[in-house]
Amino acid sequence: MNWKFRVCPTTGLKVHDSAETLIQVNAVTAIVFLLVGGALALLMVLTRWQVVHILPADYFYRLLTLHGIAMLVAWIIFFEMAVLYFASAVLLSHRLAVPWLAWTQYILMLVGAAMVTVMVLMGKADVMFTSYIPLQAHHMYYLGVILFAVGAILGCIVFFATVTSAKVEGAYEGSLSLVTYGAAAAAIIAILTLAHGAIALIPTWLWALGVIPMMDPEAYILMFWGFGHSSQQINLCAMIAIWYLLGTLTVGSKPISEKYCRTAFLFYILFVLIPSEHHLLVDPGLSAAHKVWNTGYFMHLAILASMMHAFSVPAYVEVALRKKGYTKGLFGWLKEAPWGNPAFSSLVFSVVGFGFLGGISGVVYGTEQINIISHNTLRIPGHFHATVVIGTTMAFMGVTYYVLPLIFKREVAFPTAARWQPYIYGTGMTIFSVAMMFVGGFGVPRRHWDITAADAVFQLNYGPVVNIGLAITAIGGILAAIGGLMYCLIAVATLLIGKKIPQEA
Amino acid sequence: METEEKERRVNYWQVFYDDIFLLFFLGAAIFLISYTIWGLIELSAAPLSPLV
Amino acid sequence: MAEHNDEHRPRGTVVLIYIFLACFVIFTYLNWKQLSDVWTVG
Ligand code: HEM
Numbered sequence: 264m265n266w267k268f269r270v271c272p273t274t275g276l277k278v279h280d281s282a283e284t285l286i287q288v289n290a291v292t293a294i295v296f297l298l299v300g301g302a303l304a305l306l307m308v309l310t311r312w313q314v315v316h317i318l319p320a321d322y323f324y325r326l327l328t329l330h331g332i333a334m335l336v337a338w339i340i341f342f343e344m345a346v347l348y349f350a351s352a353v354l355l356s357h358r359l360a361v362p363w364l365a366w367t368q369y370i371l372m373l374v375g376a377a378m379v380t381v382m383v384l385m386g387k388a389d390v391m392f393t394s395y396i397p398l399q400a401h402h403m404y405y406l407g408v409i410l411f412a413v414g415a416i417l418g419c420i421v422f423f424a425t426v427t428s429a430k431v432e433g434a435y436e437g438s439l440s441l442v443t444y445g446a447a448a449a450a451i452i453a454i455l456t457l458a459h460g461a462i463a464l465i466p467t468w469l470w471a472l473g474v475i476p477m478m479d480p481e482a483y484i485l486m487f488w489g490f491g492h493s494s495q496q497i498n499l500c501a502m503i504a505i506w507y508l509l510g511t512l513t514v515g516s517k518p519i520s521e522k523y524c525r526t527a528f529l530f531y532i533l534f535v536l537i538p539s540e541h542h543l544l545v546d547p548g549l550s551a552a553h554k555v556w557n558t559g560y561f562m563h564l565a566i567l568a569s570m571m572h573a574f575s576v577p578a579y580v581e582v583a584l585r586k587k588g589y590t591k592g593l594f595g596w597l598k599e600a601p602w603g604n605p606a607f608s609s610l611v612f613s614v615v616g617f618g619f620l621g622g623i624s625g626v627v628y629g630t631e632q633i634n635i636i637s638h639n640t641l642r643i644p645g646h647f648h649a650t651v652v653i654g655t656t657m658a659f660m661g662v663t664y665y666v667l668p669l670i671f672k673r674e675v676a677f678p679t680a681a682r683w684q685p686y687i688y689g690t691g692m693t694i695f696s697v698a699m700m701f702v703g704g705f706g707v708p709r710r711h712w713d714i715t716a717a718d719a720v721f722q723l724n725y726g727p728v729v730n731i732g733l734a735i736t737a738i739g740g741i742l743a744a745i746g747g748l749m750y751c752l753i754a755v756a757t758l759l760i761g762k763k764i765p766q767e768a
Numbered sequence: 769m770e771t772e773e774k775e776r777r778v779n780y781w782q783v784f785y786d787d788i789f790l791l792f793f794l795g796a797a798i799f800l801i802s803y804t805i806w807g808l809i810e811l812s813a814a815p816l817s818p819l820v
Numbered sequence: 821m822a823e824h825n826d827e828h829r830p831r832g833t834v835v836l837i838y839i840f841l842a843c844f845v846i847f848t849y850l851n852w853k854q855l856s857d858v859w860t861v862g
């Protein structure tokens with residue numbers, strides 16, 4: 264058979280035509296959702312800033328629902344599909360197996376995401392992205408989520424098919440490369456995750472249709488978080504695979520011990536899913552034994568794995584820079600690092616923000632005892648904007664600066680703006696996350712339109728510190744929204760007017 | 769002789785690490801038993817609310 | 821061999837790890853302190 268390949272002039276990788284197109288459509292769709300989610304974020308953060316408070320209550324919850332979906336579900340998972348195809352077909356210089364299945368993935372996810380978006384905007388699904396029972400959305404909403412999830416499973420299957428056919432046809436020998444190994448871990452976790460999603464949402468869909476008379480809220484929560492939290496671990500694996508990739512691309516770092524990094528991925532596959540339990544720590548239906556077991560020792564092996572990655576990446580970068588001759592003192596290498604390369608600065612924000620802000624807060628808030636005072640407060644969105652935004656989103660943004668020339672064959676437009684973008688986004692999000700965690704420490708609830716309870720018979724006053732904290736949160740959020748907008752504009756401008764890079768067939 | 773022995777040991781581990789389908793199976797087993805199935809058993813044993 | 825060159829050892833990262841550990845300890849302490857303040861024993 265005859266497949267069309269081209270050879271990338273910068274990396275020498277062979278790029279299969281269909282792989283390239285699929286990476287492009289998934290990545291572009293992801294960025295569109297990021298743009299939508301960012302616009303909503305701006306409105307929401309200006310509502311939680313009590314002094315400004317621009318949205319009415321119903322719109323606040325509606326947009327909050329859509330923000331969660333557009334960001335956490337659509338932006339992240341569309342981008343991950345691009346990463347999976349990249350890590351299999353492009354990095355192995357192999358053809359993408361079953362392109363039609365990959366197209367089915369894309370179309371299902373697109374239709375699903377569109378259905379969900381329309382339902383939420385019509386006001387038929389003000390249920391937050393968690394859609395806890397007994398809240399009920401229109402049945403088309405659940406169907407949209409299910410179609411999206413099925414599409415994502417197909418993407419994982421295409422990934423495994425590509426890796427397997429590369430092995431069978433001898434495109435690689437022995438072990439997979441580390442980045443592909445990480446993507447494989449992500450795909451394994453994805454399948455388990457999406458299976459839980461199906462068990463949670465298919466009955467709920469039937470319930471919304473009236474086929475099933477009653478749902479058990481607690482069983483729903485158990486299954487939902489088997490899906491909702493575990494899907495964060497897909498992001499985690501994808502992010503870490505990108506960390507290694509960015510280390511290599513930006514400073515030429517090489518993993519010193521492959522075994523060490525693979526062991527960390529192995530811990531993920533085995534132990535990273537059970538911490539879904541931290542969402543259930545205050546729920547009455549489960550025993551303390553179940554809670555403590557699942558947030559206990561085994562979970563800490565997964566945390567250990569995160570620390571292994573989060574410290575090996577800077578160590579590899581340090582070694583690579585020292586080998587280039589930047590050996591002065593303890594931190595001379597840091598001074599000489601390529602700070603003007605947006606992929607590198609994104610990498611640094613991602614590693615530091617994920618480890619220091621997201622990692623530490625997550626481990627502490629996810630402890631059974633501490634969860635009693637942190638559950639459903641603003642501490643939690645503070646924590647996960649550090650992981651999923653500074654960590655995952657910034658890693659994805661950073662790798663975009665390489666995907667644009669490699670896959671879209673264009674030079675990044677507005678290079679000066681691109682240099683600034685990670686700093687603006689990263690600083691804004693850091694301020695936002697820290698301020699939110701701080702305010703949450705005073706017991707300010709998350710998902711709350713008006714913490715002063717203005718229309719209620721009682722009045723609540725959290726005091727001036729909280730008001731200032733919410734203002735700082737908003738300022739950080741605005742800064743991040745600007746940085747996010749810059750990223751979207753740079754990406755779109757590159758596609759439309761970026762200088763074409765000449766290619767050989 | 770000694771190095772040969774070492775190489776063989778390393779290779780066993782390598783086979784384990786590289787077998788992504790085996791890892792998939794193990795990951796599924798741990799998660800399903802310790803989180804999902806145990807959780808569902810506990811919930812099904814919980815008494816129904818008198819309000820229902 | 822280059823790998824054994826002392827100049828190339830990631831000493832800065834080791835310092836980073838200790839800073840991380842310190843942050844971890846402080847953050848854990850603060851949260852347990854707050855918990856003990858709002859949820860007193862006896
Ligand atoms: C410009 C950047 C962003 C800003 C300013 C922002 C702001 C916010 C705000 C104000 C909330 C509501 C908190 C509450 O009242 O409970 C929120 C919730 C949330 N955000 Fe973001 N966000 C940003 C980016 C992101 C990204 C990139 C993601 C995911 C990748 C994300 C995921 C979420 C999720 C999952 C929720 C929770 C929704 C819920 O409680 O149902 N955000 N965000």
Ligand SMILES: [Cu+2]
Pocket residue numbers: 491492495538539541542
């Ligand atoms: Cu979680």
